[in-house]
Amino acid sequence: MRNKIYCCLLMLPALLVSTAIFAQDNGAPESVMRSNGKIYVVVAICVTILAGLFLYVVSIDRKIGKIEKDNL
Template sequence: MSYIAVFAQGNGVEMADELRSSGKIYVVVTIIVIIFVGLALYLFSIDRRLKKIEKEK
């Protein structure tokens, strides 16, 4: 079990290190946050419309 933990810690993600060193990781995180916020707003608007339709029936 300890071998697996040591092996996992030694294996770095090169792409993440490169993005972090160049400062582009913030751009990636910002885009992901914008996408999630957009999806959440879309789902809330659909929920509101469905509740309105259910009340009409």
């Protein structure tokens, strides 16, 4: 289960990188991030914060899981 979650999380940056590569193939470097008034930059930042929050919650969850194993 844990491995599955890590795989999902690892896929996210891979997807982001792939969009950047895709943009460069079109001869317009970083055009995706700079289009639409750079709104994608905001999206990237908010998604990063959210991902960080979730990673933190997951780590707390697992810590509690370990303590539960020893205590209950």
